[in-house]
Amino acid sequence: MNINATLLGQTLAFVLFVAICWRYVWPPIIAIMEEREKRISDGLEAAKKANDSLEEAKLNYEAELDKAKSESADIVEKANQRASQIISEAKTKAEAEAEKIIASANKNLEAEINKTKEALRKDVSEIIVSTTEKILGDEISQEKHEKIISEAAQKI
């Protein structure tokens, strides 16, 4: 267990290995670790940012959705109103039209009835005249008794 030059040899080896480690081993490992650290912190920051913007987008989306919902409700309401208005309008129009049609039909019918009545009267008076002629001979002429015939026809 004696102290000898081994001690100096070990000191020299120590200095050499420390120098090698300092020069060639330590720096690349530290550099790579620092780079990774930076990458990770950057990534975390980016993730945080993305999260924030996602939150914001969510809020925006919800607001937009609410707006669209109320708008669509408005539109539906308006449409309903308009529809009922159109229906009532159409109803009144149709009723008026129907009344009009019925009135004109009545009028026509009356005219037809009158016409028919007139024609019947004429026919009846003619029949009566001709029958009377046949009975009385030619004494009654159409022209002479025009007045009486038309009066009679009037009475039928």
Next chain:
Amino acid sequence: MATESSEITTTGYIEHHLTNLICGKTEKGWTCDPYLADQMGFWSFHVDSLGWSVFLGLVFIGLFRMGIPKLSTEAPSGIQNFVEMCVEFVNENVQSIFTSAKNPIIGPMALTVLVWVFLMNLMDLVPVDYLPTLAGNIAAFTGLVEEPGDAYFKVVPTTDPNITLGMALAVFVLIIFYSIKMKGLKGFVAELTLHPFGKYLIPVNFVLEFVNLIAKPISLGLRLFGNLYAGEMIFILIALMLVFNSIAIGLLGVGLHIIWALFHILILALQAFIFMVLTIVYLAMAHETEDH
């Protein structure tokens, strides 16, 4: 080897395990004969300790360089994970201790100390007879020694005080270097002489502060050495149980070896960690410029 040669005594076995392979200069020139170790003087080397130490240092560099070519910022895997974990652990420790001053060499040094010392400590877990027996047989085979048992080979570098004190010496030199660099020579001398009793008791202050300064590297080196030497010693004593020709004692030895090895893993890692932290703390103290 011990189980086969009955002439080896318990003392001999322990001594054999605690003797380094030493090479040095004697009157006859350079030799690696352990029996001439007394004649070698200071300029001799423990080839085994130094060899393992350098080899494990290269393992450390290789391991940590291997992670680099494939380094990716995306998803690290395998060895890169391990490398990054170590670096991050060391970096956190350095940054928590070095709060005010910054020094780019502290981190790499702390990493080197941690991993290198841990690897050297880890050699303690290799059963004590394996590598010495292998080395002895290789030496005998190649004719370097006559018998395998003549070759001495100590595997765990940190059980050699030269190794631990050698690293502590480097730390000590750095402490003095940075003390002078940060505080100036005047500030360093003032720190050594003007505390804790003021300028009228400079000799007393100097003795106290000098002991304080010297104690740092010595305690740093001897703590690691002492822990590992004791652990190694217990492994050797447990291995001795296998020398007896008794199956029961042998099995007990194996059980004890496993238990001690499991417990020792904690000590290995802890001592490497303590060595690293103290290195950082001492250097952080050297960087402190304000008076206390």
